[in-house]
Amino acid sequence: MDEFEKPNLSPKEKGILKKVQSQIAYCVYCQPYDSGEPVWIFGDRTDLDDLIYNYTDSEKSIEKIKKHLYCPHCGHDDLTWDDEIGVKTDYEKKVDSLMEEVAIVHGNDLKYLKKLIDKNPLLVYKDPLAQDIFNEIEHKKFPITKIKGKFYRARKVEDSKILDSDELKCPPTGKSNEGRFNHAGQSHLYLASDKETAIREISEGHNSLLLWYQEFDVEKEINNILDLSYSFENISLSSSVLFLALTEYNDAVYKNGGNLDNWKPDYFLTRYIMDCAKYCGYNGIKYNSTKDGVGHNFVLFYPEKVKLKAIDRPQIYILMKKEDNDVFKSPFSSISWDDLKDI
Structure with missing residues (x-):
């Protein structure tokens, strides 16, 4: 399979993808940087693997699902290189x-x-x-x-x-x-x-x-x-x-x-x-x-x-x-x- 080709998902993995994607609000690219490090001001900083672990502990499934995830805020579609994303804050959920x-x-x-x-x-x-x-x-x-x-x-x-x-x-x-x-x-x-x-x-x-x-x-x-x-x-x-x-x-x-x-x-x-x-x-x-x-x-x-x-x-x-x-x-x-x- 081409390294840029997204892997096929099973019905169960597609369901997990939908649940995880709905919780992602921002990524590291959305944040301002200071001295080469992101300063997290958008969303609550969260480990992407931990988010997916709520639904499966299969390492193979996790890696496949991550290749389909994207940031809805900036559009970045490669979240595999960094394991941190931003989920909506409690305030944003209330809005x-x-x-x-x-x-x-x-x-x-x-x-x-x-x-x-x-x-x-x-x-x-x-x-x-x-x-x-x-x-x-x-x-x-x-x-x-x-x-x-x-x-x-x-x-x-x-x-x-x-x-x-x-x-x-x-x-x-x-x-x-x-x-x-x-x-x-x-x-x-x-x-x-x-x-x-x-x-x-x-x-x-x-x-x-x-x-x-x-x-x-x-x-x-x-x-x-x-x-x-x-x-x-x-x-x-x-x-x-x-x-x-x-x-x-x-x-x-x-x-x-x-x-x-x-x-x-x-x-x-x-x-x-x-x-x-x-x-x-x-x-x-x-x-x-x-x-x-x-x-x-x-x-x-x-x-x-x-x-x-x-x-x-x-x-x-x-x-x-x-x-x-x-x-x-x-x-x-x-x-x-x-x-x-x-x-």
Whole structure:
């Protein structure tokens, strides 16, 4: 048999493999290293042989089974050279149980709510889960954050007109299109956490694009921001089950791809949440970008109250798309205002 070929397993060995594999969460490759030695911070450090010995003491079976094991965290598929792996901590097991509760408690109700709101968006208040969403937002059961510092906005270049910083701010009332967290014509200020996120938010589907972007400084801290951002690593056992259902389960808040021209069902539930938050006195919402894996967006409900300072003038950005992978190509480190004056 080739040294890289995985050995055939008996039905009993396959059953043991399934049980052992389900307990492996991390391996030595997942850990940071200090002076050439792994520092175990992910998972409870466990001897792999001891784990398998719980099910069989056959050395031959153990060696065969080990060749089929892999690390679900980093994907490493050779656990035979090192006899240590990481199993889930008690905390991680509790988080898994919490996520199972999310699916059980709200899974079907959330599917029903989404069907209702797709067909009759203005009757969403009749749904019990929609009422629960309002109540938990009103009683601050969802996370809350604040905003201050540097953020970005971007716009497509539509014509030869050179834009100034004010034109990179939010559209006035009556001019905006319907968005994820604003009704059509409603003037809300959207800000991205970084330049790449701002650009990706408006560039999806374009092979190449010329854009304006502007860096802004939110000089005065704005608090009481409803935080709908999520990361599985940051789930707390005290997190609202309903919050987790909306942000982690079934793409409720982050539904994407269903909008068609002026029909935008992806935004029905999020605009209901926005209405609840605004009615309950929140100043805005933080949420994950659906176009960028790590970026965040903020929508601020009262742009007229935001102390927003433009940093320099707007700049031109050239986005090129090559072989289905976005490549941010910025000749001359973007085209600055001074460059434009010389054109």
